Amino acid sequence: MPTPKQDGSDSIVSQQSEISPEQIRQMLSQVVDKSPADWILLHLAIGTMKMGGHRYGAFLDAATTAAKLAIYSSFLEHGENIRKTGFLYHVEPKRVKAIVQEIQAAIADGQSLKVLNSKEPYYLIALPFLWQERFPCGPQESRVRQPGLTPGERKSIEESLPPGSPKARILDQVEFNELIEMLHELSQKEFPEVQRMPFSDALMLHIKFRLLHSGTVIQIDSPLVDIPLFALASESYAPKDERERAFAMIDDVARYFSILQSWVRDEEGVLRGVEVFDIDLDRRQEALQELDVLLRTWADKYHQDGGYPMVLQFAAGTREYD
Amino acid sequence: MPTPKQDGSDSIVSQQSEISPEQIRQMLSQVVDKSPADWILLHLAIGTMKMGGHRYGAFLDAATTAAKLAIYSSFLEHGENIRKTGFLYHVEPKRVKAIVQEIQAAIADGQSLKVLNSKEPYYLIALPFLWQERFPCGPQESRVRQPGLTPGERKSIEESLPPGSPKARILDQVEFNELIEMLHELSQKEFPEVQRMPFSDALMLHIKFRLLHSGTVIQIDSPLVDIPLFALASESYAPKDERERAFAMIDDVARYFSILQSWVRDEEGVLRGVEVFDIDLDRRQEALQELDVLLRTWADKYHQDGGYPMVLQFAAGTREYD
DNA sequence: CTCAGCGGGAGGTCCCCTCAC
DNA sequence: GTGAGGGGACCTCCCGCTGAG
Numbered sequence: 001m002p003t004p005k006q007d008g009s010d011s012i013v014s015q016q017s018e019i020s021p022e023q024i025r026q027m028l029s030q031v032v033d034k035s036p037a038d039w040i041l042l043h044l045a046i047g048t049m050k051m052g053g054h055r056y057g058a059f060l061d062a063a064t065t066a067a068k069l070a071i072y073s074s075f076l077e078h079g080e081n082i083r084k085t086g087f088l089y090h091v092e093p094k095r096v097k098a099i100v101q102e103i104q105a106a107i108a109d110g111q112s113l114k115v116l117n118s119k120e121p122y123y124l125i126a127l128p129f130l131w132q133e134r135f136p137c138g139p140q141e142s143r144v145r146q147p148g149l150t151p152g153e154r155k156s157i158e159e160s161l162p163p164g165s166p167k168a169r170i171l172d173q174v175e176f177n178e179l180i181e182m183l184h185e186l187s188q189k190e191f192p193e194v195q196r197m198p199f200s201d202a203l204m205l206h207i208k209f210r211l212l213h214s215g216t217v218i219q220i221d222s223p224l225v226d227i228p229l230f231a232l233a234s235e236s237y238a239p240k241d242e243r244e245r246a247f248a249m250i251d252d253v254a255r256y257f258s259i260l261q262s263w264v265r266d267e268e269g270v271l272r273g274v275e276v277f278d279i280d281l282d283r284r285q286e287a288l289q290e291l292d293v294l295l296r297t298w299a300d301k302y303h304q305d306g307g308y309p310m311v312l313q314f315a316a317g318t319r320e321y322d
Numbered sequence: 323m324p325t326p327k328q329d330g331s332d333s334i335v336s337q338q339s340e341i342s343p344e345q346i347r348q349m350l351s352q353v354v355d356k357s358p359a360d361w362i363l364l365h366l367a368i369g370t371m372k373m374g375g376h377r378y379g380a381f382l383d384a385a386t387t388a389a390k391l392a393i394y395s396s397f398l399e400h401g402e403n404i405r406k407t408g409f410l411y412h413v414e415p416k417r418v419k420a421i422v423q424e425i426q427a428a429i430a431d432g433q434s435l436k437v438l439n440s441k442e443p444y445y446l447i448a449l450p451f452l453w454q455e456r457f458p459c460g461p462q463e464s465r466v467r468q469p470g471l472t473p474g475e476r477k478s479i480e481e482s483l484p485p486g487s488p489k490a491r492i493l494d495q496v497e498f499n500e501l502i503e504m505l506h507e508l509s510q511k512e513f514p515e516v517q518r519m520p521f522s523d524a525l526m527l528h529i530k531f532r533l534l535h536s537g538t539v540i541q542i543d544s545p546l547v548d549i550p551l552f553a554l555a556s557e558s559y560a561p562k563d564e565r566e567r568a569f570a571m572i573d574d575v576a577r578y579f580s581i582l583q584s585w586v587r588d589e590e591g592v593l594r595g596v597e598v599f600d601i602d603l604d605r606r607q608e609a610l611q612e613l614d615v616l617l618r619t620w621a622d623k624y625h626q627d628g629g630y631p632m633v634l635q636f637a638a639g640t641r642e643y644d
Numbered sequence: 645c646t647c648a649g650c651g652g653g654a655g656g657t658c659c660c661c662t663c664a665c
Numbered sequence: 666g667t668g669a670g671g672g673g674a675c676c677t678c679c680c681g682c683t684g685a686g
Contacts, residue, residue: 049411
């Protein structure tokens, strides 16, 4: 049980750890222990929370909602029998009734269930846009508006920003906090009156931390001013390489799941397969390239404009468990 | 809001509803509304709860565990800083600490986290084996042991069993309940003293209902005896066609997820792709068969005994959303 | 500023019970 | 059987507060 000392000099953005990601993955796979359903849940949790920035509670709510929907669909299938449904899933009849009412209300009102709506929490994706809308900065203006600074000092602060930073005003602590609160209120607008999450200090700290952690916003502690300043550093919330691929992954898995779902239902026109094989590592790259071309040409061969919409998904890689 | 009348003649095993599965699926997809992460959660909930027979609470526990593991891995990556981890996921430091301790204890003890351990709950899969072990039935013996019946009556009850029923004694209400309680106790043995779920009437009803619903056990209400009898009707808990494919689906998705995970990390020797195309319905079957052969021969071509373990997964079907 | 503790409220999962149709 | 109502236990997720280093 290693207990390394805290390094107080760690910045928010860049942390190092003594434990390699590989070790962590091995440790996690040891705990989950080859149960496929748990494996999916774990990957999903990591994808949405760690990469996507969703709250812990939001993930739990979304999982609860999914389970409720599963119950509700059973409820409909079994002749809307509350008691039977309750037995099937080990839920009290009282609770089943509440779940049914909640979902029916949600269907009527369009939306009100707690889900991981888009890939990102609204208050994170919307920030760059709201910032530039509320605190715009003309091309000739300085981003710095704080009083008591010479033009030269303003310029030196501006030049400390990373390249690619959008033209937007630099905010002080109070303005930044207000912006975050505004974002939170906006994100809650689409929910019904009840079950809205009130704004709180803890929530603000969470959002602020997420923005700094992702590099969307950077904090400037210039010796020229005695208060911390905050600058918008990106046009959008962290859509950079690995994170972008993480979203594509969630997308792929969802579609793949859909296809297999129709395969389970034994529908027409569905193909599902797994090929297990061993390969000479020297020929691996060659094989994968050939496969890529193979599938592309196959799809091209059968493609016909205006035809029936189809999708083929494939992934090949190291076989980890048999 | 349709409120169809209950049909009191519905048996437990075969229910009909006025709503088609297709309608239910459309309704669900309307609520989840194209958010891929939610879509995965919903499919997973349906797969594990509806098909797999897991309890509602078990699914929620598993989701919570996955989220906790995601938090724990972040905790390790960020230098074991409780506060930072708390901010990242909007969790109280107090709670973060409890989660960390819980997981470390689980790693030390081998296993104690609440997961969907195997694909099925233990008390459901183990039933046929325990039944045949505790209440065996010799080849020449009658399955029926209830007193006060003539040999002819015993035979007529035995012949009312569906074909393929294992040779095992037919139980009365009390014996069946005891068997279920025994199963529950066995399934709890592997958990630590704390957080064991006590047996209860509600739980017994749930398990009994699941067994009858899946057809693993059938209830016999013979006019010859005044008490209900229960007979084992299957060698194993419901591994029949659709359900079996549902397990394969969960398996596939987990492996597919794993491959994509390594793709996100930009590892060597990983290929991921999506081909979108339209097809002439008359040629669809031909195309899919060709694809199947294509991939098989490709894998055969590069297969080499003793080589590096690889897996290729693919699925093709109707494109539902773009 | 970080870490630690304790307080409360709301809501959910579990359990059991009774009574009318 | 089913619906509808009552009760209580425990845990978890939220929030706020105060002090010690």
